[in-house]
Amino acid sequence: MMLKPRLEDHLVIGKYTGKVIIGVGLLMVIPLLTSIAFAEWDTAIDFVIGMAACFIFGFGTQIACRTDKDLEWSHGLVVASGSWVVATALGALPHFLSGHEGSYLDAMFDVMSGYTTTGLYLLQDLDHVSHGLNMWRHVLTYAGGQGIVVIALAFLFRGTAGAYKVYVGEGKDERLLPNVINTARAIWLVSLVWLAFGWIALSVTGLALGQSPVRAILHGLWVFMGAWSTGGFAPQSYNTMYYHSVVFEVLSVIVFIAGSFNFALHWAVWTGKRAEIRKNIETVSFAITLTTLVLLATFVLARNGVYSDAVILARKSFYQLASGHTTTGFSTIFSRAFVTQWGPVGMLATTIAMAIGASACSTAGGIKGIRVGIIAKAFFHDVRKMLSPESAVVRTKYHHVRDIALEDPIVRTAMTITLAYVVMYLIVTVVGVLHGYPVVEAAFEGVSAASNTGLSCGVTLPSMPAAMKVAYMVAMWLGRLEFMSVFALIGYGVSIVRGK
Amino acid sequence: MAAKRSVEIPRTLTHPQRWTGYLAGMMTEAAYALVLIAAALLIALAARVIWP
Amino acid sequence: MRLRRAWLGALAAALLVLTAGCAEQHAGGGAPENPNELSSGDLVERMREYDGMSVSFTGEAIGEAMLRGDHAWIHLNDDAYYEKNIEEGAPLGGQNSGMPVWVSADLARKITTFGDYKHEGDVVRVTGVFHAACPEHGGDTDIHAESLDVVQRGHTVVDEPKRAKLAWAIALSLVAGALFVADRAIAGGLRA
16 A cells, blocks of 8 residues: 655655755856856856756755655655756756757756766767866766765765665665765765876876876866766767877776775775775676676677787777776777677677676666676575585575675565666667667667666767657666666655555 | 764874775775786787687 | 745746757758768778778867877867857757877878867868778777868857846846745744
8 A cells, every 4th residue: 555645755855855956056066167267158157057046946945845854765765866857957957058959858868877877978069068068067977976865965964864765765775884974975085085096197198198288187087087987978079089098098997997896895995805806796796797798709809800919909899898897988989880890799798798787886887796796696506506415505605895695585686676677678679679770789779878888889869769868868867776766756656646 | 053064074084094095995996907907918819819 | 835836836837848948959050061072970880891991081170189209199070060160150960970080290280270169170181091990009990191281270269158048047046045045044043
């Protein structure tokens, strides 16, 4: 039986959604200052409008929804998924006002793609976009990677017990520290320290590669943000092919692989448990699946004679595969080259990499290493059980920060979510096929959207049918929030109408 | 009230003593990525041997 | 209660406007014709066929010339914006498309303006060999140019602040400010 939500429930949800949106408005200060610094006045106005809209919603909701009630589980989930929708609708204002988007839907597609760290975009003429708008594209993907709710938690929420419930709603369930607000802060600490080092390294490299100091600093920051958040936005339409440099590629690989780690893993490694990096179920699972897929793609590319020597082969194959597997979406080949150069097997390997994705509780998307690892362990567990005498007790453990016994409920949850991802991948692929795209391309692009990767084989274009844009947006949202909180939002909507 | 909502990270997390640990942690993470790159190079070398 | 109704009404109205904005905007006027016999799109679409062929390629130089010793990387876009960009009032014509070009540093220096937000770059014609996966440059797709001519000089682009947007910005900021003050006042009132 569903309970009809009472006024109090609406008020709590409204209040906290408002808070998150105020946080989004505050984020726009960064691109606003950037456009002022570069005297991009028209862009600056776009951000003033965007900020004002966020504050009107935020403070308006605060006034309309005044309550002292704390969040319950269902509220937390609804706030998380609901804020993402509102943040997308309002965050799209600067994109739309810039005149570079074909419609408001396109603008929202780009912003949803940013928050969910996907990296597909419909923006037109990226190579003539202002520094301010480029800053906003990358800030929102960096912020979205950590979780916009995590930001609000870290900086805006007072210590409420309910805070943890919103945090979980955003697809993160690890407590790095006993207190959720401190956990949010620890996540930010890790991200900011990496930001400092990554930004400097990439900027210095850019300078050495022949960029002017100002452009090197901006590109260094933006490429870092695109990599760390496993987002895949880059400041030029050529993506990371623009830099033509092996050093730049290695640096970005290090950043996006580190960015795809579970924050609990970061915290363990940073606080002295360095062996965790080779024992953790997720790093092990990631290393195995990535290496296997690199092997597949490399062999096919070598057999077809696409690349001339071993170093080039490794560079191209590893970069696209690692970018796909961490769900980043950077690429050093043209989008269409996946079709015209890599061919179906290369695309299939990349699609599988994207589908699996990286670590849970990270900035990455996809099914995630922990689930793949748990399911693999469960499989071998069952085989072992079958082969052992009936009286024997077979025990399996997996390591994630500590040793955990593999029990049926854990396996069940991993299986359910994996199944949900597989079904979603199938649906987006079918949507693409129904619109007339070849199966391999529809699967590649659909999985790329649903796993929040952002590699493109040339399907995502402003001229794409609106139904597919909407399907991809919903897939990004579902994939990023891992279904539950989105279903909670839908359930909330249904219960308003049908509950008792 | 304002003090409670302080945006600074709790001092325990940013204590100077912790920084060497943080840096070593970053190095470990970077090393993991480099090992994977090395593996990819070996695979590519093998591929070139099989399909010259 | 009335306050909440009004708020819900305002939100619903905003939602309607948003939905209306989602309709496709039809661009006025056509995009310029592609300057190339073989466009960047054609080259990528049939890479194997054109690999190693000598091509002539025209496009707007964007970004910057990245000097590497006695050579440089430039990027030439032959998309809808190679003569005029959106800030100057060009219609939307799809995403960027172009080719990386490897050229001697001396030739690269002929280019004086590169395309970005505030500039429409020089339109440049190069002739050289197209590589689907360049063995010299880590397998990148590129053109090694032997000659480079500036076809048309670029220019500065001024994106004038639009008056209507400015008015909206001021009005919305005032409303936001008023709501902020009201929120604080009510919060203060409740506590007292």
